[in-house]
Amino acid sequence: MSIEAVIFDIGNVLIEWQPERYYDSVVGEDRRHRVFDSVDLHAMNDRIDRGENFRDVVYETADLHPEIRDDIRIWHDSWLKMASPAIPHSVRLMRALQAKDIPVFALTNFGVETFALAQTEYDFLNEFNRAYVSGHMKVIKPDADIYAQLEADCGIAPDRLLFADDRMDNIEAAAARGWKTHLFEGPSGWAKRLVTERLLSEEEAT
Known part of the structure; x- marks a missing residue:
């Protein structure tokens, strides 16, 4: 055929598409491990991929974890730099x-x-x-x-x-x-x- x-x-x-690599470059590998171990950011991204609003999902997740809020918001605010x-x-x-x-x-x-x-x-x-x-x-x-x-x-x-x-x-x-x-x-x-x-x-x- x-x-x-x-x-x-x-x-x-x-x-x-290597988010961990980008996080390592901006927050360092040790902090990236702490962030990714605390929150399943790939599962968060699955919600976006299923059609939920990009900003709403990332910022909602960030607000649930105030100690790493800024780290999580990187996923939204610097997304194009991750997808490259x-x-x-x-x-x-x-x-x-x-x-x-x-x-x-x-x-x-x-x-x-x-x-x-x-x-x-x-x-x-x-x-x-x-x-x-x-x-x-x-x-x-x-x-x-x-x-x-x-x-x-x-x-x-x-x-x-x-x-x-x-x-x-x-x-x-x-x-x-x-x-x-x-x-x-x-x-x-x-x-x-x-x-x-x-x-x-x-x-x-x-």
Whole structure:
């Protein structure tokens, strides 16, 4: 079966997403450990990715922990600095596919407001043929419903979709539905997969 659409996750596929690294740079590793051990900031972020308001969730969480209020608010106030930098080779691969009229979709755990903010910083986030953003869909990967919603909307058979994501649980959920999948561990491996699938030539995948 030939691939009819290629689907990119965004965090750690097109844009680096390493909040701990950013916190280490601004508050130091020791304090970051104290903050992250005190509050599950990734669980807080899941609420945003499910569609709750970005500022409201972060500031509400911060107010519940006054001793580290300012540290938690960094998640909102410096979010673009956490969601950086772009991964240029991945962006080139996305655009190379589209140059060959191969549709490229996004399937991403992203808040409504954070995705809109990221689009102001990264122009390629405005270039997907279709963008499936969890905050708008009210469900996050790896819940089966998010994959079902994408299938229903695009109308492409699961075995004609190729999906790259950096998390094994997200990959396994897609594979269980019959999608072709690639565990993203760096753009060079993803480039080789696209060549193997005969979607790009080696020259196009550089």
